[in-house]
Amino acid sequence: MDDGPLVLGIETSCDETGVGIVRGTTLLADAVASSVDEHARFGGVVPEVASRAHLEAMVPTIERACGTAGIAPYDVDAVAVTSGPGLAGALLVGVAAAKALAIGLGKPLYGVNHLAAHVAVDQLEHGPLPEPVLALLVSGGHSSLLRVEDVTTGVDPLGATIDDAAGEAFDKVARLLGLPFPGGPHIDRAAREGDRVAIDLPRGLTSRRDLERHRFDFSFSGLKTAVARWVEARERSGEPVPVGDVAASFQEAVCDVLVRKALDAAADQGIEDLLIGGGVAANSRLRAMAEERGSKVGVRVRVPRPGLCTDNGAMVAALGAEMVARGRTPSALDLPADSSLPVTSVLV
Numbered sequence: 001m002d003d004g005p006l007v008l009g010i011e012t013s014c015d016e017t018g019v020g021i022v023r024g025t026t027l028l029a030d031a032v033a034s035s036v037d038e039h040a041r042f043g044g045v046v047p048e049v050a051s052r053a054h055l056e057a058m059v060p061t062i063e064r065a066c067g068t069a070g071i072a073p074y075d076v077d078a079v080a081v082t083s084g085p086g087l088a089g090a091l092l093v094g095v096a097a098a099k100a101l102a103i104g105l106g107k108p109l110y111g112v113n114h115l116a117a118h119v120a121v122d123q124l125e126h127g128p129l130p131e132p133v134l135a136l137l138v139s140g141g142h143s144s145l146l147r148v149e150d151v152t153t154g155v156d157p158l159g160a161t162i163d164d165a166a167g168e169a170f171d172k173v174a175r176l177l178g179l180p181f182p183g184g185p186h187i188d189r190a191a192r193e194g195d196r197v198a199i200d201l202p203r204g205l206t207s208r209r210d211l212e213r214h215r216f217d218f219s220f221s222g223l224k225t226a227v228a229r230w231v232e233a234r235e236r237s238g239e240p241v242p243v244g245d246v247a248a249s250f251q252e253a254v255c256d257v258l259v260r261k262a263l264d265a266a267a268d269q270g271i272e273d274l275l276i277g278g279g280v281a282a283n284s285r286l287r288a289m290a291e292e293r294g295s296k297v298g299v300r301v302r303v304p305r306p307g308l309c310t311d312n313g314a315m316v317a318a319l320g321a322e323m324v325a326r327g328r329t330p331s332a333l334d335l336p337a338d339s340s341l342p343v344t345s346v347l348v
């Protein structure tokens with residue numbers, strides 16, 4: 001049995017109220033209440049709606065997680081919470097709940113970075129992280145390449161998107177195709193019926209000139225515009241829009257750039273392990289392409305299962321447990337919710 005620390009983690013940076021419980025690197029419970037349906041008709045997350053939903057879901061989700069794990073709150077060794085980055089009002093609900101729990105139980109509190117938590121969660125599935133590991137984090141709010149020496153202290157950004165996040169591009173293109181929000185899973189599904197070489201779409205920041213300044217950065221807004229133009233032209237001509245082909249060609253363009261740049265960064269940094277995390281890591285084509293191209297150049301690819309890639313509390317608990325295991329100093333009880341917390345700030 002895992003004899004690591006028992007940690008409860010709370011995640012409220014966006015529209016998922018997540019409460020996870022881990023013992024060391026063993027997952028005991030991962031309760032998630034999502035307000036995604038309440039945002040669907042707006043085509044994006046409405047911050048005030050998300051905050052209110054977190055408030056309503058917090059206590060029942062904590063109770064559900066404790067029930068699944070078969071523990072009482074006072075059993076935990078520490079409480080961890082996402083301190084940022086994310087929606088300010090949403091983060092505040094989680095941080096306030098975590099402070100109340102930590103104070104009420106007399107347990108240490110760890111305010112952690114959401115992005116580092118997306119990296120740490122893989123320990124629950126594939127065991128201790130290789131050090132260093134190259135992390136490709138792709139979600140609705142972020143797309144970055146990170147060199148991670150020690151997930152509790154050393155996260156070094158190599159590149160990031162200069163415009164839209166990868167998930168944002170998936171959501172915008174899905175909307176264009178009349179698919180529901182959030183669009184990623186719908187594009188993924190539609191793409192299975194489509195031809196990925198049907199439409200020639202641009203690969204952002206891959207020209208020789210762009211690579212000089214933006215070797216490890218991403219850009220998806222040109223791709224999104226190219227898809228919009230193609231769809232408009234098709235509609236003007238009165239022909240039906242082949243949703244599967246558009247989805248497959250778009251998905252191929254995004255994955256191609258993500259995998260190409262990640263493997264280039266791995267070679268540049270001399271790193272042999274690539275970890276892909278964040279909601280877009282749930283994408284089936286991204287997983288398959290990374291594994292296929294990675295194996296050709298000797299890079300091992302680790303991707304958590306889809307349920308651990310999208311936002312959840314287990315990832316926060318996983319990072320919290322690592323903080324405890326490595327003897328890091330807990331956060332102060334006046335810990336802030338920081339909507340623009342930089343990725344280099346792993347513990348607040």
Ligand code: KG4
Nearest residue numbers: 139140141167182184279280282283310311
């Ligand atoms: O990590 P996450 O749950 O929340 C953020 O921190 O942003 O990521 C959500 C994003 C959304 O943009 C959603 O469309 C995308 O992840 N996503 C996917 C898939 N599943 C979720 N994108 C592509 N393919 C998927 N299967």
Ligand code: ZN
Nearest residue numbers: 139278279311
């Ligand atoms: Zn996330």
